[in-house]
Amino acid sequence: MYIEQAYKGLSEGWRYILGILGVLFVWQIIAAIPLIAALALKDGGMSAMISGDIGRMSLxxxxxxxxxxxxxxxxxxxxxxxxxxxxxxxxSLTSLTTSRKKVDFKRVWFAFFLWSAISVGFIFLDIWLSPEDYEFNFKPVPFIVLAIVAVFMIPLQTSMEEYFMRGYMMQGLGTMTKNKWFPLVFTSLLFGLLHIMNPEVEKLGYGILVFYIGTGFFLGIITLMDEGLELALGFHAANNLTTALLVTADWTAFQTDSLYRDISDPVLGWDILVPVLVVFPILLILFSKKYKWTNWKEKLAGKVVSREEFLNTEKEEIVQH
Incomplete structure (x- = not known):
């Protein structure tokens, strides 16, 4: 009962509306002050920010x-x-994170290392198959600085997205609508559409949103099926960290001093569907076998019980133990 964990706190709808607006205000206004100030102190910084050109701002x-x-x-x-x-x-932070008694960090690390290995494998396979599309970009000092920044900061970035989308909003929407399918669909679509301003969309077209929305559904499904955020937290951190460290391009959101630069002229092709239609389903099967997931229909599209029902169930479990 991951969504029902919201009942362990104050779960009125107005609190979630206020909280979501508050987080968005902090994220988009308050938290951006250091970046805005740094750009304002540099020649051409403000014009780059106003234009939303990530490449220019990075330069x-x-x-x-x-x-x-x-x-x-x-x-x-x-x-x-x-x-x-x-x-x-x-x-509590625990009940926002998981329906288990405590956060299962073994799940976080399993998803992290599994997807890191798969991502690294796919990246180097593509470099091996199409070496002309890549340029070795290793510069010791900038790469070490990048590694330090990435290792400490990227997990915070991905955790924010998971706690906001699959955690806070999933629980809030679920307790308000009293079902599980709506928060799954809404947060997955929103997750994808929030990437619409990424330079990849401008370069490849709106078709790339299929990947982002598909990833949103994958993360939402593993959160509901596993009754917690642990797998999503590990997967998302691995995805962004390996990308930032290994490959960069002039048309991506992460423009870093990575090991390689993609110098190809990107084209949106069928390969964008491979993760969504092939890799993610295989991962779902693997996770389901490892963690013995059952009752998919109820967990993904069932009803969210009332606060009273949930608290009564909690009391009964305490009495039984």
Whole structure:
């Protein structure tokens, strides 16, 4: 009962509306002040920011400083989520994270290392198959700085997205609508559409949103089926971290001093569907076997019980133990 964990705090609808608006304000306004200030102090910085040109902003500040300040906005927003959950909802971080008694970090690490291995494998396979599309970009000092920034900050960025989308919004929408399919569909579509301003969309077209929305559904499904955020937290961190460290391009959201640069002229093809239609389903089967998932229909599209029913069930379990 992951969504029903919201009942362990104050779960009135107005609290979630206020909290979501509050997080968005902190994320988009307050947390952006350091980045805006840094750009304002550099020639051409403000014009780059106004145009929304990530490449120019990265060039003006330097890729590592820009990456740090961009990721800092997510870190500050993550803190704001925890603050709203604790003081507005009187809910514990554990119940926001999982339906288990405590957070299962083994699940986080399993998903992290599994997807890291798969991602690294796919990246180097593509480099081997199409070496003309890549340029070795290793520069020791910038790469070490990148690695430090990425290892410490990217997990905060991905955790913010997971706690906000699959955690806070999933629980809030579920308790308000009293079903599971709506928060799954809504947060998955929103997750995909929030990437619409990424330079990849401008370069490849709106078809790339199929990948982002598909990823949103995958993360939402594993959250509901596994009754917690642990697998999604590990997967998302691995995905962004391996990308930032291994490959960059002039047309991606993460423009870093990575090991390789993709110098090809990108084209949207059928390969964008491979993760969504092949890799993610295989991962779902693997996770389901490992963690013995059952009752898919109920967990993904069933009803969310009332607060009274949930609390009564909790009391019965306490008495039985």
């Amino acid at each position: 003006v500040l330097g890729s590592n400083l820009f990456l740090f300040l961009m990721l800092l906005t997510f870190a500050i927003a993550l803190i704001s989520i925890f603050v709203f959950v604790k003081y507005l909802h009187k809910q």
